[in-house]
Amino acid sequence: MNELIKHAKELLEKGEVAAVIGYRQVSEKRTKPVIITEPEETRALVFNEYCLNNLAVYLTKARIKLLGRKNNKSFKLAITAKPCDVHSIVALIQENQIDRDKIHIISFNCHGVVKDFGFDFNGDNLSSKCITCETHKPLYYDKLLGEVKETPQARDSALERIKEIERMPHNERFEFFRSEFDKCIKCYACRAVCPLCYCQRCITDKTIPCWIETSSHQRGNFAWNVIRAFHLSGRCTGCGECDRVCPADIPLSLINRKMTIEANNLFSFVSGRSLETPTLVGSFNEKDNDELFM
Amino acid sequence: MDEKIISRVDLMKICKDVIDKGNTLLTPGAADYYVVKDISDIILDTSALPSKISHKSYVFPRTEPVLYYKRSKNDVQLIDINIDSKKIVILGAKPCDANSINIMKHLFNWDHSDEFFNKRANNFMVIGLMCSHFDEYCFCTSVRSSPVSEKGSDLFLIPVDINNYALKIITEKGKEFISPYSGYLKPGDEKNSKLITENVRQPEAAFDSSEVYEWLGENFESPKWEGVGNLCLSCAQCAFVCSVCHCFDITDEDYSYTEGRRMKNWDGCQFGNFTLHASGHNPRDIQSKRYRQRVNHKFRYYVDRFGEILCTGCGRCSRGCPVSIDIKEIVSNCNDNQKEFLK
Amino acid sequence: MDKQNWEPKIxxxxxxxxxxxxxxxxxxxxxxxxxxxxxxxxxxSGSIDPVFILKAFERGADGVLVSGCHPNDCHYNAGNFHARRRWDFFHKLLDFIGIEKGRLQFSWISASEGKKFADVITKVTEDIKAMGQFTSYKKMNSEFTVDFPADLAELEEPVLQESFDKETVK
Structure with missing residues (x-):
């Protein structure tokens, strides 16, 4: 931990970055994001199994972007990111939301995080994204910290659930998702917490004409959740934040995961894994599969 | 105040009767208050945390039609809504939740009397249950309440031993409700239950609400708001899980060119377009102003207008906040210049 | 409506x-x-937002057909290529959440393929007829609906027609 603090302090003292976006401990089993602009404040920074937030979400916030300009320092922002959060940063760079040169990525050798605050760190309470994680070492970073540790083993129950849904007949599937989405209260926490939901104005906020009904009845909820999932298909990096924050416990990442699997099957593409390959929905290939069309 | 003893078995008999009569029985679960179908599902746990989502939606639904309309060449015809007057009994309400309807009542009967809210609220029967557990986010004692507060309950339960509850009859409504079941009640002793409630572990008061009130009046432009504004992600999770947040939005939905309905939906003050004017001007254009509004509304404006704090101290908003913003931490640190909101 | 006389809405x-x-x-x-x-x-075809299709199903369509220029024939050069990737996803997503694949169909029909157009429409109509009515949305649509009283039901002239008439008179 001292290394992280030392590094962050150095960055701020030298004026290389305008702010460090990191985590601080609030209680034994809970951390929260913190945006640090003064070198002495860096002592609050931590990194451990309870650093659940995907801080990449802050990089697209106009207010945070302004931080550098306001203090009359450089524009660069430093961010502490888990290897999976680096995927989100890569996806944002790919979609031209941020500039690689303006981001200083402090990443870690990660051995998994808990599924939610307050749980002990072990195989049973491992976050579902960590079960299938292949990048314990970040793909891109400016500073790598932390030691390599073994990730606890756990069963991939999310994939089992997807398979289970796929075995259902269509009307049962529809009924399943209808009842799941019915719980939605439209707080849009899933949208707020997603690094890739960066639209200045979301399609649900456009009400003339009203494509997605703003009311939180079954039809409005269904439309919102389907369109949310569609807008993230081929783009979702699988950080699972939407799942964690949903107050109604809707299995949102189930659909995201399914679409990620489809993207991989159709185009051998996983979002946020490479700075070189163009984004999936922002590009095309003349030789793409044409089976769907008569 | 009248106090009786009732055994758990008899209490369940009353519950069964309530359901059999076609009324709705609500009880808190881990995620939400849910409608009881089978009385064996009832847990009545004093050591449970408040559910993730409050029972608010049963008195103020997240979406409801207020009228239906049909247009013709020269006319618009309206059809009013009739709310079914089913009785809703809420069993084992946390003391922090029990008072929420009373707090919201002020707003819904202020300049205009909201018949939708009032009809539902009048049909509500709250059976409160003492609370014996708190976590780092609970702060009921700081907002003029407590884990043994009877405020807002019609009947109040205190477990005296494994099989028996002390039943306090608080209101006339409660008396009316329990009178058909008087056969189940045994005379109780107030001293016994008092001994229990006095020994309940209570969260320490984190702040003095009158001090917060003063501070908010003087620090509208405090730089502290900016810190929390940078952190907050502008979702309305806090407002929608809250048991007393009551803002709503009116929107029209059409069935066809000529028919439609007017809906009343929950809205949250943290959304960027909550205050967006048709002109394009937005008086609360940045997140810090919106968060300031939230705190001010809860601890100052509502007190000014109705003399009551718009907060029950349940801690739901902080527990579920995607970025762990803790409203208790914010208001309790407001007077401390050393501590910024965000740190 | 009985099953035999039922005609799909596409x-x-x-x-x-x-x-x-x-x-x-x-x-x-x-x-x-x-x-x-x-x-x-x-x-x-690249300008068709998936919300259009969802809205069509919401409002009682039994099937949806999306059709555009053949690959490499797009008037805007690449519109249909972008659309193709999008539809790949959207139809997989709809399938996963419970709307059968055949309800949403795609085709490329060029300006000179009048015969193909007639064939595709015939095929899509037959396919959807075979699948039957799309009833999944019924439950959702019945939420918060009201039967307008009989005296109201007489007033049925669409308001839009009126403004249209005025404009044409001018």
Whole structure:
């Protein structure tokens, strides 16, 4: 931990970055994001199994972007990111939301995080994204910290659930998702917490004409959740934040995961894994599969 | 105040009767208050945390039609809504939740009397249950309440031993409700239950609400708001899980060119377009102003207008906040210049 | 409505440059095809937002057809290529959440393929007829609905017609 603090302090003292976006401990089993602009404040920074937030979400916030300009320092922002959060940063760079040169990525050798605050760190309470994680070492970073540790083993129950849904007949599937989405209260926490939901104005906020009904009845909820999932298909990096924050416990990442699997099957593409390959929905290939069309 | 003893078995008999009569029985679960179908599902746990989502939606639904309309060449015809007057009994309400309807009542009967809210609220029967557990986010004692507060309950339960509850009859409504079941009640002793409630572990008061009130009046432009504004992600999770947040939005939905309905939906003050004017001007254009509004509304404006704090101290908003913003931490640190909101 | 007399409602989103012109050709060639499809002309298959399709299902469509120019024939060069990737995802997503694959169909029809247009419409109509009515949305749509009283039901003139008439008179 001292290394992280030392590094962050150095960055701020030298004026290389305008702010460090990191985590601080609030209680034994809970951390929260913190945006640090003064070198002495860096002592609050931590990194451990309870650093659940995907801080990449802050990089697209106009207010945070302004931080550098306001203090009359450089524009660069430093961010502490888990290897999976680096995927989100890569996806944002790919979609031209941020500039690689303006981001200083402090990443870690990660051995998994808990599924939610307050749980002990072990195989049973491992976050579902960590079960299938292949990048314990970040793909891109400016500073790598932390030691390599073994990730606890756990069963991939999310994939089992997807398979289970796929075995259902269509009307049962529809009924399943209808009842799941019915719980939605439209707080849009899933949208707020997603690094890739960066639209200045979301399609649900456009009400003339009203494509997605703003009311939180079954039809409005269904439309919102389907369109949310569609807008993230081929783009979702699988950080699972939407799942964690949903107050109604809707299995949102189930659909995201399914679409990620489809993207991989159709185009051998996983979002946020490479700075070189163009984004999936922002590009095309003349030789793409044409089976769907008569 | 009248106090009786009732055994758990008899209490369940009353519950069964309530359901059999076609009324709705609500009880808190881990995620939400849910409608009881089978009385064996009832847990009545004093050591449970408040559910993730409050029972608010049963008195103020997240979406409801207020009228239906049909247009013709020269006319618009309206059809009013009739709310079914089913009785809703809420069993084992946390003391922090029990008072929420009373707090919201002020707003819904202020300049205009909201018949939708009032009809539902009048049909509500709250059976409160003492609370014996708190976590780092609970702060009921700081907002003029407590884990043994009877405020807002019609009947109040205190477990005296494994099989028996002390039943306090608080209101006339409660008396009316329990009178058909008087056969189940045994005379109780107030001293016994008092001994229990006095020994309940209570969260320490984190702040003095009158001090917060003063501070908010003087620090509208405090730089502290900016810190929390940078952190907050502008979702309305806090407002929608809250048991007393009551803002709503009116929107029209059409069935066809000529028919439609007017809906009343929950809205949250943290959304960027909550205050967006048709002109394009937005008086609360940045997140810090919106968060300031939230705190001010809860601890100052509502007190000014109705003399009551718009907060029950349940801690739901902080527990579920995607970025762990803790409203208790914010208001309790407001007077401390050393501590910024965000740190 | 009994099952035998039931006719499917199909919404077709077609591109202005190829499929719509193809439909014109089918018309001028006097080709016969079922009248179940309601054509909605858009500028490009790439400009069809998936919310259009969801809305069509919400409002009672039994099937949706999306049709545009053949690959490499797009009036805007690449609109249909972008659309193709998008539809790959969207139709997989709809399948996963419980709307059968056949309810949403796709085709490329050029301006000179009047015959193909008639064939595709016939095939889509037959497919959807075989699948039957799309009832999944019924439960959702019945939420918060009201039966308007009989005295109200008489007033049925669409308001939009009126403003249209006025304009044409001018």
């Amino acid at each position: 919404v077709a989103f077609v591109c202005n440059w190829c499929t719509y012109t193809g439909a014109d050709l089918a018309g001028t060639s006097r080709l016969k095809y079922p009248a179940n499809c309601k054509l909605i002309r858009v500028m490009c």
